[in-house]
Amino acid sequence: MRRLVLYIASIVIVTLTLMIVLDYVYSTAFRNEFPRNKIQLVANLKNEHIDYIFLGSSRVENHIDCGQIENLTGKSCINLGLQGGRFNDYRVLISLLKENRVTFEKMLVQLDYSYNLNDYSPAFLANLVPFVGRDDFPKKIKEELNLPIAYKIPFIRFASNDKLTGIREMILQYAGKEPSNNLSNGFKPLQGIGTAVSVTFPKEIANNNDELDAIQSINENIIFFTAPYCKNTANRDAYMDALTERYPKLKNYIAIFDDQEQYYSNCGHLNKEGAERFTEVLTQEILLD
Numbered sequence: 001m002r003r004l005v006l007y008i009a010s011i012v013i014v015t016l017t018l019m020i021v022l023d024y025v026y027s028t029a030f031r032n033e034f035p036r037n038k039i040q041l042v043a044n045l046k047n048e049h050i051d052y053i054f055l056g057s058s059r060v061e062n063h064i065d066c067g068q069i070e071n072l073t074g075k076s077c078i079n080l081g082l083q084g085g086r087f088n089d090y091r092v093l094i095s096l097l098k099e100n101r102v103t104f105e106k107m108l109v110q111l112d113y114s115y116n117l118n119d120y121s122p123a124f125l126a127n128l129v130p131f132v133g134r135d136d137f138p139k140k141i142k143e144e145l146n147l148p149i150a151y152k153i154p155f156i157r158f159a160s161n162d163k164l165t166g167i168r169e170m171i172l173q174y175a176g177k178e179p180s181n182n183l184s185n186g187f188k189p190l191q192g193i194g195t196a197v198s199v200t201f202p203k204e205i206a207n208n209n210d211e212l213d214a215i216q217s218i219n220e221n222i223i224f225f226t227a228p229y230c231k232n233t234a235n236r237d238a239y240m241d242a243l244t245e246r247y248p249k250l251k252n253y254i255a256i257f258d259d260q261e262q263y264y265s266n267c268g269h270l271n272k273e274g275a276e277r278f279t280e281v282l283t284q285e286i287l288l289d
Contacts, residue, residue: 016154023154029173030130030165036172036179038080038186039127042093043134046100051075052287054186055093056110057085059227062269065187065279072283075105079186082124086117087211089124092141094218099138106287109215111224111250113199115243116206125151126161189272190265197267201235205242223286225251228278230267231258251286253278 035041052075054064060081069077082089090109097104129151132142151157158165181188215222224247229236236254244250256278257263263274270278 019153019155023158026155026158026165026170027130027133029170031134032173032176034173034176035183036169036177037127038082038183039093039124039131041183042080042096042100043128043131043137045097045102047102049076049103050078051105052077053097053104053107054079054081054109055085055090055107056081056227057114058083059112059229059269060085060110061186061188062190062265063227063275063278064282065189065275066185067187068276068279069283069287072280073287075287078184081110081186082121084121084123086114086119086121086124087209087215088118088120091211091214091218092120092124092128092145094215094222095138095141098218099141106223107219107221108223108225108282108286110227111212111243111247112226112229112254113201113239115209115212116202118206118209118211120145122161123164126164129157129161130165187275189275190269192265192271193262195230195232195261195264195267197230197232197234199233199268201233201239203235203239205239205246223251224249225282225286226254228257228263228270228274229254230261230264231255233267251282253281256281 030040031043035044051073052066052069054060054066054077058081060079061083062081064079064081066077066079069075080093094107125145125147128145129147131137132145132147132151150160158170226240226243240252240254244252257270257274260274263270263277265271265274
């Protein structure tokens with residue numbers, strides 16, 4: 001019996017030691033100075049001034065060409081749009097930018113049906129986890145994240161998100177492999193033409209969004225805007241009318257391409273030509289205003 005207990009104990013010790021070692025190896029890889037995603041970029045961005053910062057979901061990442069904005073304005077710009085991003089994610093990124101003493105002239109945040117979402121996107125948490133244990137990671141933000149238990153266990157937090165933080169991505173991090181998307185711009189254009197309906201807007205807007213309110217408390221001068229969405233979308237206009245009534249300063253561009261379907265890649269996203277046209281409109285009406 002004693003030998004069995006010792007055998008089991010040795011397995012547990014070896015397993016825990018291996019988990020701790022692997023966690024260190026993975027954490028070190030993702031914390032290096034060669035970011036492959038936008039969360040890493042923000043976590044390592046310190047003491048800089050960026051004139052224009054954009055935050056949102058894929059409807060920012062696929063719609064805002066910061067290179068074009070820089071050519072039109074002569075000012076710096078970065079697109080921090082995240083695939084599947086939500087206001088919880090944006091609030092943490094804004095807090096990190098503030099803690100890292102990154103200043104800006106204007107920050108524009110996408111606001112549409114995402115107003116009804118009030119949690120973190122899984123991809124955001126997975127990519128943020130390597131930095132939570134870092135000594136300079138703000139304690140307040142760590143507490144507010146309220147991470148699931150799996151994200152607090154050494155190595156399990158990486159293994160449970162194998163697609164984003166697994167062995168392949170870890171090796172690419174150590175190899176210094178450049179990401180497919182140019183992070184200094186952040187724009188990822190789409191191809192094709194079409195307006196196939198992908199989602200339906202909620203019938204009603206939520207009573208409130210605590211994360212949006214928190215964002216406004218961090219900086220009251222943040223500008224909210226809505227990117228185009230095709231006219232075939234159910235509940236689009238009623239939802240946006242109610243949202244605009246609640247936020248009168250919202251820059252609502254949802255319908256500007258209703259008669260120009262050639263600008264859409266799908267119902268919720270513009271193609272490259274549409275993104276360039278939208279970037280031009282937004283630059284002239286908001287950034288150069």
